[in-house]
Amino acid sequence: MNSRILDYTALVVTVIGAVNWGLIGFFRFNLVTFLFGDMTWISRIIYALVGICGLYLLSLFGRVSSFSDDTERL
Template identity: 55%
Template sequence: MRTLDIIALVLVVIGALNWGLIGFFRFDLIAALFGTMSTFTRVLYALVGLGGLYALSFFGKERTSRDTRDAGEVK
């Protein structure tokens, strides 16, 4: 896996866990740790969003690698 893929995946997991906490417990961990809409919090939210957008490309990569793998199989 490329480094950028790993960074994007970590950011997506952080965002998913934070949204889970917000949904279940009304607790925003990022805001609790770094302040409500501080500069760092906003930057972190933006990075999580960019990581999510980049992670959308994983769907195309999975399909492409599966198509390549299936093309080599004899049916």
């Protein structure tokens, strides 16, 4: 699987999770609970996917810094 596709997919899922947290913080409105119910199996899967994507994106820091190091050497 192309790493770039996985990066963008993880980024989209993480941004959606961040929007949900923003809604919770500003308006006390949980979109996932509204759409899928309070801690149903599907809402738990959504929360788990957002967490996994966030952890995966931590690897982006290492890849971005190594990419910038390579371009400086050219």
